[in-house]
Amino acid sequence: MNSLITGDEKWVLYDNPVRKRQWVNKGEQPEPVPKADLHPRKLLLSCWWSRKGMEHWELLEKGQTINATMYVEQLQKLKAHIDRTRGKNAEVYFHHDNARPHTAKATQAELEKYDWVVIPQAPYSPDLAPSDYWLFTHLQRSLNEKKNSKRRMNSKKHSTNFSSPSPRPPVRRESTSCPSVSVE
Template sequence: MWVDGQKDRPVVLRPGFQSLKRMFTVFFNYSDPLVVDILPQDTAMTATYYVQNVLSQVKPAINEQRPKVSTSRILLLHDNAGPYKARAITRPLRVLHHPAYSPDLAPCDFWLFPILKERLAGRKFDRIQDLAKAVKSEPRTIPEEDYLGVFRKWQIRLKRWIESHGEYFEGL
């Protein structure tokens, strides 16, 4: 923040629980959440972490829910962050990367995270574990038809993106 030399500097609060940022990785399908992973504090999301700690939860969750469907037929939607483009991830999986800087094409960004923010707004959490528990449990309260609906909306958004030849558009 830039301040005029004549003005007092703003009060800066010491970092506390409320100022900590944590990364939540969420996988969901057409009916419910499959996996919610919370990146440990002071840990960077790397391809190694992602494969060993996140994807290692995804395949068993899919197999449990759909035992007769081969996981080789599963398509995962990732953003374009570096760890998700590593060969250790893209070789064994069918991965669809949405275009860079396109949160309007990511179902978590345009649908799930706004719902979670709304439902968790105003609630106080004394420990990060309590927040993590709420983030894991809230998606399970969303009706199945809402999950199915978001995939329909996603298809409409993708079609609109294709029709615009990847150019920015508004109005969704």
């Protein structure tokens, strides 16, 4: 599992209003909650990570989209990072979903140049990338209730805190052979 690298993209909103339930007594008015914009300001985060932590991430500029050419450039930067940190002969198992830029001929040709084992996504499965379950939920919690996420994401402190490997919660063994995770 140390060799597995996976990646995905996520829209990060500049402002992250959190809606909460309110208890209101009879005759009282609830606290006003600002309505979300119809078209919120946002930027696109592309990131690749492994068990060791964040391998490479980029925030795309306003108006940029990920097409095959952009994705190949990102893969080249990821490859350079892996060569620098793990060595050129490092064993890498690479996983990404079936988005069009990921399955384009240019992307496939670029990945064939690398000595990586590409783990295919099942063709008709929903988008169930590991990033959606683990990485992006923690990112969203980290950004919630903070104004101007772009400034937060660009700040060295936030990116260092978010991208550094965090200690794992302790594993509690029960009488069965199946371990369960306890969050303390």
